[in-house]
């Protein structure tokens with residue numbers, strides 16, 4: 001299944017975002033507008049959640065064909081906080097198990113008037129493929145596609161960097177770890193480069209480093225100690241053993257020793273550097289527990305921002321649906 005048309009297929013005839021499948025092709029202004037709206041919805045832990053009725057009358061269906069905690073729950077909360085009806089399809093007990101195709105599953109939900117479908121799947125190209133077949137009023141939001149794309153994660157990571165470190169044009173950002181299998185890293189790369197980051201570094205062991213046709217403009221490192229030196233943001237990634245076939249990576253203790261973000265390594269970054277991880281974490285593998293729970297960690301803020309970003313995406317997509325109806 002080709003992903004070549006993802007960027008085009010996500011827009012309507014007037015060029016507005018109809019689906020969100022990739023951050024590829026979004027302009028700086030579009031990303032900034034989404035972040036500004038997310039900032040409007042953002043609340044710190046302990047504050048009452050933002051609520052309005054922007055999605056009243058809409059039905060959001062969560063279809064997660066791969067496991068998720070953060071993305072699925074935050075899409076559900078985001079939709080509820082905007083007044084939508086929400087259904088979560090439990091894929092293990094759905095008719096997919098009896099052999100129903102993805103499209104038939106989608107058509108079934110569409111027939112029940114679900115109009116915003118949030119999808120996660122291990123198959124590359126599936127969200128763009130489905131987007132071509134749904135009814136004109138139905139929107140597809142990509143909640144994680146193979147190793148390729150996780151657009152709302154890229155946005156929440158950008159929001160977290162902007163809130164804590166400010167202007168991207170002054171920042172050195174490192175994305176480190178299992179880059180090869182990471183949709184998080186690919187979407188973060190789109191977001192950070194579009195927002196004009198001063199310097200983007202990527203670091204991975206040789207076997208987990210993507211080809212040169214990807215992460216264009218980033219400086220590549222296989223030595224984490226060199227990569228982390230003097231950066232403002234350290235984003236580390238989960239090792240995704242479930243996606244590996246043939247990559248030779250060391251055992252967990254060796255990986256932690258040679259590539260993990262430890263307190264000693266973090267001391268080589270700028271002293272006010274932040275540490276990010278998309279979750280779920282392999283504690284004391286790619287990141288030391290002391291760092292994950294330490295004063296420079298913004299990992300819980302990333303989770304909090306996930307709800308705000310998904311509210312912003314849902315509200316923007318719904319507004320665009322209304323605009324299309326208005327002119328039909």
Ligand code: CP
Pocket residue numbers: 067068069070071072144153278279280
């Ligand atoms: N970051 C992320 O996608 O986490 P989940 O797999 O828990 O949704």
